[in-house]
Amino acid sequence: MTMKWTAVSLVAVATLCHLCNAQYNKPVYNKPNAPQEPVMQYKEPVEGPLLWTYPEDPVDPPKPEAPFVPHSPVPAVTVAVACRxxxxxxxxxxxxxxxGQLIDAADLTLxxxxxxxxxPAMQVVIFETDxxxxxxxxxMSADSLIYSFTLNYxxxxIGNTPVVRTSGAAVTVECHYPRNHNVSSLPLDPIWTPFAATKVSDExxxxxxxxxxxxxxxxxxxxQYFLGDMVNIEATVKQYFHVPLRVFVDSCTATMVPDLNATPKYNFIENYGCMVDGLLTGSASKFLPRQKDNTLQFQLEAFRFQASTTGLLYITCNLKATSVAFGCNEWTEMSGDNGVCGSCGNAGGGGGGSWGPSNPMSKGRKTRMASEAQPEVVVWETTIALKPLEIFQRTA
Incomplete structure (x- = not known):
């Protein structure tokens, strides 16, 4: 028992001593901080004057030049007139x-x-007037009566807007009529010379x-052609204000020089329009079916003269024209039966290019034919030379 109390007493004394040490510590002394030096501000010395300006506006780099060609407006052919x-x-x-901007017909007047x-199908506006x-x-001019109209646009x-897509325009429309007419009637067979037979002498x-x-x-x-090529030749007569005319090729001659009378020469169309080249040489030369009265087309197979060293061909043709209204058994048509007019085998025969009168006509700017059954008919004629053709030989 005594030992137990002794142990308890020792533990109590140790605990008390520990508490006394924890409650009493040596005081801590804080040393005051040393005073800080003040921060001094100063201005840096300027070595030179300060230069400053507002920045300039940015500059765009130069644009490359584009290839551009200005196009002027081309007048549109949109007005047509038929003068009756x-x-x-x-x-x-x-x-x-x-x-492409369509106009309103109500804005257009003649x-x-x-x-x-x-x-609506053709997109046209139509006017008809006396x-x-x-x-x-x-x-009036020297040879025409002229009726002029003004087409106003x-x-x-457009609609309820103040917008227009086209500008106003005024177009002059004219009808020209010859001042001189042949008012005679051929079936009446007047005793005076018809105007058509006298006026042409001045034309x-x-x-x-x-x-x-x-x-x-x-x-x-x-x-330039090669041997065997087809040379397309077209004869035309321009009518202007004449009555409808029909053109014929009366004869054609080829030479080596520009002189029509030189030798050698080759008449490949003769006998009043017969294409004799095919008959004489077996070529494919021919007249083509007539498309228009005032135009005649034919083909000549290219050839050279045997003695030629240059291959040049000079072609000269005699052309004739007369009124389409002239018709009798002496005329031949491209698509008609030529049997009634003879054949190309005799001097009086007709052919595809011209006609076959029973008597050769005299040379000149104009000639006339007359018979008991037909009134006087005027025929115009001329001689035309083509530019020289250059015919080359074909190489194997």
Whole structure:
């Protein structure tokens, strides 16, 4: 028992001593901080004047020049007129300015006359008027009576907007009529010479003879061929205000030099229009079916003269023209039966290119034919030479 109390007493004394040490510590002394030195501000010395300006505006780099060619507006062909004996018919495309913007027919007048109607399929506005109406004006030139009309276009604003897509325009439309007419009637057989037979003595017709391309659409720019090539030749008479005319090729001659009378020479069309080249040489030369009365086309197979060293061919043709209304058993047609007019085997025969009179006609600018059954008929004729053809030999 005594030992137990002794142990308890020792534990109590140790605990008390520990508590006394924990409650009493040596005080801590904080040394005051040393005073800090003040921060001094100072201005850096300027070595020179301060230069400052507002920044400049940015500059865009230069743009490259684009290849541009200004195009001027091309007048559109949108007005057509048919001048008839007593009246005129005017047709105007609704795309009047060729820009794709269709006009309103109500904005279009011919003088003081409104349009007769429209053709929706063709997109045209139609006017028809007597020659003395719709504010027409009559004037005269040396050989024509001229009736003039004014086609007015005054566009209105589109819908309820103040916008227009086209500008106003005034187009002059004219009808020209010859001042001189042959008013005689041939069946009456007047005792005076018809006007058509006397007026022509003061006139000249314009004939043309050209080389054409293979499709007959354009004049051929080159006159060079090879042996065996087909040379397309077209003869034309320009009518202007004449009655309809029909052209014929009376004869054609080829030479080595420009002189028509030189030798050697080769008449490949003769006997009033017979294509004898095919008969004499077996070539494919021929006349083509006539498409228009004032035009005649034929083909000549290219050849050279045996003695030629240059291959040049000079072709000279005699052309004739007469009224389409002239008809008798002496004329031949490209698509008709030529048997009644003889054959190309004799001097009086006709052919595809011309006609076969029983008596040769005299040379000159104009000639006349007369018979008991037919009135006097005038024939114009001329001689035309082509530019020289250059024919090359084919190489194997």
């Amino acid at each position: 004996e007593m009246d005129a018919r005017v047709e105007v495309k609704k795309d009047m300015f060729g820009t 003088g003081s006359c409104a349009a007769l109607g429209e053709d 020659l003395h109406q719709c504010d027409s004006r009559l004037s 005054n566009p209105r604003a 000249l017709l314009y004939f043309d003879l050209v080389i054409m391309t293979d499709d007959w659409k354009f004049e051929r720019p080159s006159y």
